[in-house]
Amino acid sequence: MTKTHRGSCHCGRVRYEADIDLTKAGTSKCNCSICGKARFWSTTLAPSAFRLLAGEEDLASYRFTPDSTLQHRFCRHCGVRLLLTGHVEELGGDFVNVAVATLDDVEPAELVEAPIRYLDGKNDAWWNPPAEIRHL
Numbered sequence: 764m765t766k767t768h769r770g771s772c773h774c775g776r777v778r779y780e781a782d783i784d785l786t787k788a789g790t791s792k793c794n795c796s797i798c799g800k801a802r803f804w805s806t807t808l809a810p811s812a813f814r815l816l817a818g819e820e821d822l823a824s825y826r827f828t829p830d831s832t833l834q835h836r837f838c839r840h841c842g843v844r845l846l847l848t849g850h851v852e853e854l855g856g857d858f859v860n861v862a863v864a865t866l867d868d869v870e871p872a873e874l875v876e877a878p879i880r881y882l883d884g885k886n887d888a889w890w891n892p893p894a895e896i897r898h899l
């Protein structure tokens with residue numbers, strides 16, 4: 764069932780709400796270099812299901828390369844990585860990935876029950892699971 768969840772960074776300057784059905788959409792973990800280092804555990808949404816409530820000016824961005832369609836967004840004050848936005852045709856086009864650790868009102872049981880999809884970003888093949896997932 765879709766629920767409107769609220770989320771924020773650690774210092775609270777950046778706040779958002781997102782319409783998420785964790786039982787249907789599930790969550791994902793990627794093995795690319797940045798997701799692996801940050802232990803980014805996320806859920807994927809359509810951009811229309813995400814609303815930034817406060818802190819646009821407090822968000823900083825990081826891209827691997829200047830021409831990348833993937834934009835990693837984090838609070839410039841506390842450093843918490845909140846989301847990833849981008850466009851990957853093989854994943855359905857435009858998307859927002861919300862870090863599930865930044866959801867303020869999600870119950871641990873909801874996260875435990877949500878299916879996890881593993882993505883092979885290390886080889887730019889996000890639509891495939893990587894051979895090894897135990898470290899993710």
